[in-house]
Amino acid sequence: MKRSVAERRFATLHERSASSGLRMTPQREVLLRVLSRAADHPTADQLYRQVRRHLPSISLATVYRNVQDLVRAGVLAPLEHAGAAVQYEVNPDDHHHFVCRACGRVWDVYLRSIDYAVDRRKSPVPAATIDRADIQLHGLCAGCAARAGSGSAGAR
Amino acid sequence: MKRSVAERRFATLHERSASSGLRMTPQREVLLRVLSRAADHPTADQLYRQVRRHLPSISLATVYRNVQDLVRAGVLAPLEHAGAAVQYEVNPDDHHHFVCRACGRVWDVYLRSIDYAVDRRKSPVPAATIDRADIQLHGLCAGCAARAGSGSAGAR
DNA sequence: GTACATGCAAAAAATTTGCAGAGAT
């Protein structure tokens, strides 16, 4: 049962990776296999350690490069806003964020209401208490949209 | 007008910082002043460069230490999930996240519905398009709640 | 006076890059 889920996932990853023009090297294949079994949200280093068990000669740099390629290919996504330098929040008001997917900049957003319902059947969440819901809206900011509309796309 | 907002903010930061037992050194005061004027989400390095203009002799390590102290004091918050190592998302289903505020672990959450309304009057967001809303629920996971209930609180 | 804070420099952690050789298509 669990096996077939991982296998279906692997097939998907494999196909999406191939259709993005990425070559199927042994390193990439093992990485995809590890990813297809991942239940959580692994870091590059955790992936490295997993992949290494099957391919002891792989280098950490290769894992980093592959993970980036897969992000570019849309196969993986960095969890939220992680990485790079930590940004700090000073605004004491109750608010949320809008993140531009092209330039990565963040703006504060005020919401008038939030409503959500957890699907408990599908969510094996060991939450004892939930005390806050932060929303991040993702999209294109006006500047990047204009740039994308006319000239070549300018990212990051 | 803008001045008084910053000043009110500074007073708040100053008071919260003091009531957390933090001493008011020149370095801390300038940092709080910079923070009270911050309109965006600065990194430690950006804060360092700002503070330096008023206190050229301050060291980057002091800024880092102070920012951490202020986070512990509840004056600042790290933006979302940033920092440390980047975690990657493999799950292709449409889902959201639950983050334990004690241990920092992340679980996938499935929502049946999401509803929100942007308060456009208060939000100067230059969003050309919004194509996704990611929700992060914050709280205590069962494990950390149990640990907090009995023994001493175990964090991070 | 004492405990906390600071500066400096070195260390650690996370990530990126240059380069020469190997391999996929």
Next chain:
DNA sequence: ATCTCTGCAAATTTTTTGCATGTAC
């Protein structure tokens, strides 16, 4: 044959830490 990918090692970037001295309370 070509263009991508890899391993290795060195470089960068971000953050943390040890230690002697300074200073807010």
